[in-house]
Amino acid sequence: MIKEDFMPETQTNAIVAGITRRQPNFDYTMTELANLAAANNYVVVDSVRQNADQVVAATYFGKGKAEELGELARLKDAQTVIVNDELTPSQLRNLEKIIGVDVVDRTQLILDIFGTRARSKQAKTQVEIAQLRYALPRLRQRNANFDQQSAGTGAGGAGLANRGSGETQLELDRRRLTKRISRLKQELADEAKDEETRSAQRNESHLPTVALVGYTNAGKSTTMNGLLNLFAEQGEAKNVEEKDMLFATLDTSVRKIELPSNRAFLLSDTVGFVSKLPTKLVDSFKATLAEAKNADLLLHVVDYADPHYQDMMAVTEATLADIGIHDVPTIIIDNKADLRPDTTYPEMVGDSELIFSARDQRSLQKLAELIEAKLFAHEETHTYLIPFSDGQVVSYINDHLKIDATEYTDAGTRITASVDATQAGRLARYLDED
Numbered sequence: 294m295i296k297e298d299f300m301p302e303t304q305t306n307a308i309v310a311g312i313t314r315r316q317p318n319f320d321y322t323m324t325e326l327a328n329l330a331a332a333n334n335y336v337v338v339d340s341v342r343q344n345a346d347q348v349v350a351a352t353y354f355g356k357g358k359a360e361e362l363g364e365l366a367r368l369k370d371a372q373t374v375i376v377n378d379e380l381t382p383s384q385l386r387n388l389e390k391i392i393g394v395d396v397v398d399r400t401q402l403i404l405d406i407f408g409t410r411a412r413s414k415q416a417k418t419q420v421e422i423a424q425l426r427y428a429l430p431r432l433r434q435r436n437a438n439f440d441q442q443s444a445g446t447g448a449g450g451a452g453l454a455n456r457g458s459g460e461t462q463l464e465l466d467r468r469r470l471t472k473r474i475s476r477l478k479q480e481l482a483d484e485a486k487d488e489e490t491r492s493a494q495r496n497e498s499h500l501p502t503v504a505l506v507g508y509t510n511a512g513k514s515t516t517m518n519g520l521l522n523l524f525a526e527q528g529e530a531k532n533v534e535e536k537d538m539l540f541a542t543l544d545t546s547v548r549k550i551e552l553p554s555n556r557a558f559l560l561s562d563t564v565g566f567v568s569k570l571p572t573k574l575v576d577s578f579k580a581t582l583a584e585a586k587n588a589d590l591l592l593h594v595v596d597y598a599d600p601h602y603q604d605m606m607a608v609t610e611a612t613l614a615d616i617g618i619h620d621v622p623t624i625i626i627d628n629k630a631d632l633r634p635d636t637t638y639p640e641m642v643g644d645s646e647l648i649f650s651a652r653d654q655r656s657l658q659k660l661a662e663l664i665e666a667k668l669f670a671h672e673e674t675h676t677y678l679i680p681f682s683d684g685q686v687v688s689y690i691n692d693h694l695k696i697d698a699t700e701y702t703d704a705g706t707r708i709t710a711s712v713d714a715t716q717a718g719r720l721a722r723y724l725d726e727d
């Protein structure tokens with residue numbers, strides 16, 4: 294298990310604040326904002342909302358509300374106000390002036406969490422690009438009160454902020470930042486090319502691919518590990534990290550799963566989603582999410598024990614659509630059923646949804662069966678007669694196909710097996726349909 298190395302000496306009190314336009318999931322996005330804040334080591338001391346049909350262009354909140362927030366911050370000893378949306382640079386600056394404490398928007402908060410969690414070079418680069426793109430238009434504004442920035446909000450390129458004064462210095466900073474963004478993008482593109490090659494090599498046997506997707510902390514990594522522990526080949530069983538925290542996984546891991554029937558597929562685990570995931574971040578993580586895009590089957594893991602699970606599902610579906618993932622067959626996994634009272638599991642709901650617990654062997658078995666049924670639904674069963682002289686064909690079948698029967702006859706080995714279209718073509722000349 295990887296140790297958290299982000300532990301500020303002092304915790305910062307924060308107030309979370311949002312504008313509701315009476316959208317149905319508003320309460321939920323505020324709860325989530327508080328969770329995101331907690332994940333960033335803020336202590337949330339209050340939650341404030343304003344009902345409004347639209348935001349005020351200059352200050353986001355109305356002036357009265359902003360002043361109220363300032364008073365509340367002093368009353369509650371909060372050093373930061375966290376806003377439930379991405380603010381424009383000028384809204385951020387104006388609000389800070391009125392409120393008198395640091396203002397952090399939802400985007401900054403999520404970027405900070407990703408910054409803390411990123412381990413691999415690719416994840417770090419992806420997060421840094423998103424952070425720099427966020428910081429670029431805010432360079433001047435954030436500079437105005439740079440000295441007041443608290444440590445907890447420093448990930449947005451504060452180190453690159455303009456410390457000098459005057460237009461020239463600012464221009465210089467901007468140029469330096471822009472240059473760094475394009476260099477990082479180039480690095481990422483080069484890596485993506487390598488990754489493509491690697492993934493092609495990994496899948497030279499054209500195994501079907503299955504991708505875990507879903508909300509952060511839903512149990513994707515735990516499901517991956519459960520399947521690995523039951524079905525992975527020796528040496529392929531290296532577990533991924535599972536942890537009770539938001540965005541534990543930022544990289545994509547791919548493992549081979551070998552089913553008892555002899556069939557195999559590649560399973561990938563990747564970064565989770567959250568509502569209003571900043572588009573810059575989604576953009577940056579396109580390479581990481583490519584596995585899901587190219588998958589034959591998606592496993593949409595849902596935290597079925599969370600009262601907001603339906604909101605979370607909607608967010609996941611919207612994010613997938615955003616990334617351009619449409620029409621991939623999907624199994625919905627209602628996970629953590631063990632935490633729900635009076636819930637029976639494993640149990641199917643219709644033919645593509647499974648009430649499940651990643652900590653339960655029978656659930657994992659059932660999931661494996663379901664995946665197998667979905668992936669290989671298009672297969673046909675044929676009987677082949679292979680002469681003894683073609684022993685390598687028998688080996689191929691034994692290694693790659695699901696076999697229903699084997700019989701040794703005078704003319705050769707008679708095997709009944711399931712094949713997909715390609716395999717059917719390859720084996721056509723051995724067909725023995727008497």
Ligand SMILES: Nc1nc2c(ncn2[C@@H]2O[C@H](COP(=O)(O)OP(=O)(O)OP(=O)(O)O)[C@@H](O)[C@H]2O)c(=O)[nH]1
Pocket residue numbers: 508509510511512513514515516534535536537538539540541542543563564565566594628629630631632649650651652653
């Ligand atoms: N009780 C219970 N806990 C579970 C189950 N599945 C996962 N968990 C726990 O939920 C937490 C999150 O699990 P992960 O597998 O790390 O979640 P994830 O979807 O990979 O999350 P991210 O990588 O952050 O997106 C961990 O503490 C798991 O032990 C389950 O079926 N039952």
Ligand SMILES: [Mg+2]
Pocket residue numbers: 513514515534535541542563
């Ligand atoms: Mg994970």
